[in-house]
Amino acid sequence: MAKAKNNIPSVLAFEKKLVPSDGFFYGTTWENRLDAASSRPLSLVEKAVRGTISNRLSAKDADPAKLNAKMEVPNLQRVDSCALGMEQDTLRLSFTLKVLSGIAHPSACNLPEFQESYEKTVKAYMEQYGFREIAHRYAINLANGRYLWRNRLSAEEIEVHVTDDVHTWIFSAYDFPWKDFEEDDLTDEEKQGVKELAAEIADALCGKKSSAFFHIDAYARVGEGQEVYPSQELVLDTNSRKNEKGKKSKILYQVDGIAAMHSQKIGNALRTIDTWYPAYEKKLGPIAVEPYGAVTSRSQAFRTSKEKADFYTLFDSYALGNQLSTEEDEHYVMAMLVRGGVFGQGSKENE
Numbered sequence: 327m328a329k330a331k332n333n334i335p336s337v338l339a340f341e342k343k344l345v346p347s348d349g350f351f352y353g354t355t356w357e358n359r360l361d362a363a364s365s366r367p368l369s370l371v372e373k374a375v376r377g378t379i380s381n382r383l384s385a386k387d388a389d390p391a392k393l394n395a396k397m398e399v400p401n402l403q404r405v406d407s408c409a410l411g412m413e414q415d416t417l418r419l420s421f422t423l424k425v426l427s428g429i430a431h432p433s434a435c436n437l438p439e440f441q442e443s444y445e446k447t448v449k450a451y452m453e454q455y456g457f458r459e460i461a462h463r464y465a466i467n468l469a470n471g472r473y474l475w476r477n478r479l480s481a482e483e484i485e486v487h488v489t490d491d492v493h494t495w496i497f498s499a500y501d502f503p504w505k506d507f508e509e510d511d512l513t514d515e516e517k518q519g520v521k522e523l524a525a526e527i528a529d530a531l532c533g534k535k536s537s538a539f540f541h542i543d544a545y546a547r548v549g550e551g552q553e554v555y556p557s558q559e560l561v562l563d564t565n566s567r568k569n570e571k572g573k574k575s576k577i578l579y580q581v582d583g584i585a586a587m588h589s590q591k592i593g594n595a596l597r598t599i600d601t602w603y604p605a606y607e608k609k610l611g612p613i614a615v616e617p618y619g620a621v622t623s624r625s626q627a628f629r630t631s632k633e634k635a636d637f638y639t640l641f642d643s644y645a646l647g648n649q650l651s652t653e654e655d656e657h658y659v660m661a662m663l664v665r666g667g668v669f670g671q672g673s674k675e676n677e
Contacts, residue, residue: 334642334671335437342666343429343531344464344596348579349421349473349587351556353414356547359485365418367584368554370406372574377401406578408585412551417477419544421592423468425526427533429663436670444645451660452532455653460661461528463507463599463612465520471499471544473587473595476555481546488523489541495519499544505611506601531664556585597665602654603628604635615661637662641669 351368358364378401410417430448435441467473471484478484484499501516503509509517530538548554557579579586597615605628613621617637619629629635640650640659650656 333437333440333443333646335435335440336670336672337434337436338432338440338670339434339668340429340663340666341426341433342593343426343664344593345424345426346473346589346592346596347422348581348589349419349592350581351408351554351585351587352418352420353410354416354418354545355414356416356483356545359416359418359545366411366414368408368410368417369583370408370556370578370580370585372404373407374402374404377403403576404574405576406574407553408556408578409553410548410551415547415550415552417474417481417546417548417554419474419477419542419546419587421473421542421587421589423540423542423596425530425538425540427530427536429531429660430533440645443647447645447647448660448663451656455657455660457528457531457660458524459657460599460664461524461531462520464527464596465524466502466507467596467598468523468540468542469495469497469499469516469520470502470504471546472504472598473592474499474544474546475587475591475595477546477548480552481548483547485545487541487543487545490526490539493522493526495523505608507599507612554585556580557588557591597661599661600658602652602658604633615658615665617662617667638669 352365353368354361354365379399430445430452432441432444435444468488469486471478471486474481474484478499486497486499488495488497497516497519501512502520503511509520512520526538526540529535559577559579561577579588594614598612600615600619601612603613603619613619613628617629618627619635620627629637631639634640637659640655641662644650644656644659650659
């Protein structure tokens with residue numbers, strides 16, 4: 327098999343090292359949140375609703391007569407929804423997280439010289455930084471409940487419990503930073519909890535132990551009977567569905583009848599640690615670790631090849647033993663390797 331130019335393999339892949347499960351939704355009360363028997367699985371409810379025309383209209387359709395004609399046609403919708411019971415005021419989101427070692431070894435690499443150089447680079451990073459900064463950021467995101475997504479915004483208070491075989495850490499989510507990873511406003515007890523949790527994560531990433539395994543329960547007090555928000559399924563055949571009456575316009579995720587959050591969505595929240603991108607400002611905050619710093623909600627890539635800030639530009643140099651210009655670039659590259667992916671250089675790139 328032909329080698330790629332610049333000694334970059336054509337086959338190169340890394341398994342992800344931060345592996346969350348799906349998150350399951352339960353309803354409980356704030357007073358009895360620690361009583362497992364009080365938690366009840368939340369199920370989805372299908373609703374059929376008659377909506378009104380609310381989309382932006384063209385100038386020709388804004389004519390009052392045409393608009394009134396459109397209003398006579400009902401906007402019928404069938405949607406999934408999920409809510410707490412009227413006797414419940416607290417959402418419990420439960421998932422597990424496994425942190426794996428072995429980041430120094432690609433799962434696939436067809437160029438031994440590159441693999442040797444790459445392994446030296448990773449070992450040097452481990453010796454100098456020990457994954458402490460990256461692990462600290464993961465720990466902050468576990469503590470602040472970022473993975474609750476929309477459910478976090480409507481909660482009056484949030485308490486997060488993280489447990490492993492030895493420890494139990496309890497965090498009040500709103501005490502922890504959201505736009506950065508500074509600890510200035512944390513108490514000594516909160517700082518110690520984050521430090522201990524981060525150390526467990528870093529030890530696994532560095533290979534001091536083969537893995538770390540955590541159970542996470544996030545309790546969000548949102549109010550009796552309030553709607554909560556599992557993951558929404560992607561409907562791929564939208565064109566065909568438009569002409570089929572009775573099809574749902576919103577389908578929520580469930581597992582064995584229990585409302586749930588996609589593991590991918592939880593993973594995206596946990597790896598929202600990149601404040602190292604060139605245009606970072608506290609107002610926007612961290613973005614998820616991605617090869618080009620893609621933020622789909624803003625339709626923008628914050629790491630471009632033109633700025634030499636994208637993953638491939640940095641990785642191709644770093645993995646071959648070259649020094650990157652900043653410590654932040656090194657952290658970003660290693661966080662991308664924790665994320666995992668297929669990073670080989672295809673044949674078209676070599677032409």
